[in-house]
Amino acid sequence: MQQTDPVALTADLIRCPSVTPVEGGALVLLERLLSAGGFTCTRVDRGNTANLYARWGARGANRSFGFNGHTDVVPVGDLGAWTRDPFGAEVDGDWMYGRGATDMKSGVAAFAAAAIDFVRETPPDGAVILAITGDEEGDATDGTVALLDWMAANGERMTHCLVGEPTCPDTMGQMMKIGRRGSMTAWFTAQGVQGHSAYPDRARNPMRALTTLLSRLPDRIDAGTDHFDASTLQITTIDCGNPANNVIPAKGSATVNIRFNDSHSGAGLSDWLLSEAAKVQAETGVTIATRIQISGESFVTPPGDLSALISRAVQAETGVTPEMSTTGGTSDARFVKNHCPVVEFGLVGRTMHQVDERVSITQIRQLKSIYSRILRDYFA
Known part of the structure; x- marks a missing residue:
């Protein structure tokens, strides 16, 4: 059975010029892919912000594992300083270049690919939810907040959530975020x-x-x-x-x-x-x-079942036990924490927002494997 390729999906998403608040075709692409994978998709647009909610499984399931991420990106900045087309998804060796390559189209591609293959191959007793926004890099008033408002009004709920932001400072698997200042x-x-x-x-x-x-x-x-x-x-x-x-x-x-x-x-x-x-x-x-x-506001998800689940999956796929940290800036986890327990784990983020932003192709594949294992273990 053909697997969903997170690298090809990352490239397709990078080619969508989705600079906040422009949707750029990224959510349209994901909605088409997820719908074909059996997910019920709803556009939850509010104000000038485009958002996508996708669920596989019954509404109100006893267990529902959610992924949260964003497809919007920061502006290119000085175009003349780039050595590659910032929306070209050019590949050089193990590196794929482009705005959003690290933050965080590769993370969205990895969890979307993992979710599609998981529900097709081993349909779980529960629901898998993807809450994807186009307004994380901006004011964030009509992004994940709008998705959570819509979920509350429509009886939709995540039991646990993983935000796929880049969390590792230097090496894959190095760190997860259990809170933020x-x-x-x-x-x-x-x-x-x-x-x-x-x-x-x-x-x-x-x-x-x-x-x-x-x-x-x-x-x-x-x-x-x-x-x-x-x-x-x-x-x-x-x-x-x-x-x-x-x-x-x-x-x-x-x-x-x-x-x-x-x-x-x-x-x-x-x-x-x-x-x-x-x-x-x-x-x-x-x-x-x-x-x-x-x-x-500051928040922390105390170490427990969710962080242990993620830690085991990361260790199994990379050989590295991630440090539990609260360092760094803010993320949309600050909104999700009011809805359900939330932890962040993603790729190495060294080049995010930089000129010649790039992502390791090897790490994209690793991340899909980690997310796949998390889903298998969660619903086992």
Whole structure:
């Protein structure tokens, strides 16, 4: 019986120019393939975002294993810096080049291929679900969130979920993610009084207020927790747009980004930032307006049956026992964790978002084998 080739599917997906929020044909391709494989497919588009929900098996099954991933990609950037066509899926030795090759069209191809072959060869007592979004690299308001909203409204549910993001730093099988730090951004806008730099008593310098505030916000907010590294705060920009060296500007702005562990909440950190800004405002007389966006709260899926299942499969296929980690940025697992236990495992991600992004063809095949084993063991 002919197997579904994850390498050919990766190439087909790379050739779809699905830069967020453009669907680019990627979900159309997957819907056609999955429907032919016996999956019931539903497009769950919301706003300008295209999403695909595919289920094999009965709705409301006692056990339903889900995969989550995305087909949208970040922009190419400097096209002239690429040595290959970013949407050409060119192959050189063991490498396939293209935007999304690593993040994460190869991961989607691997779990789609594994799911199609699994339900055809060994139909399980339960359901296999694929929740694939076109809005992970963007604001993510109408992507996986829309899929989960639709699932709740239509009685669809995953018992457990694996997000196929690239998780391994250097070698295949090295790491799985059992949680992620929270992420939030704060924008401070300071309004002072413009004046001559030789007469500071006649002005009110917003930049001094901002630097005072920023000096009170430490790089490391805590010492870390059982499953997480320390929470960190980074200043990402300070600006006032002032071209003159002898003018105190009227307005200035600064931005900070915080990645926080499970000893904090977005609300608690927001209160802290607002309190510090209010103190500096009272001390300096400079008005400081603060806008905060919480991209996601920290979460952890405690080590247990799901992480053990994935660890055994990775070890069997690669000979490597993956480390359980919470490092890195955010992913759509931050939304899935409200629905069911979730763990992330995927390829080596060294070139994601880079010029000449590329993926090892050997690793694509390995990943399909790992996902196939996870499905077999889960429904055994």
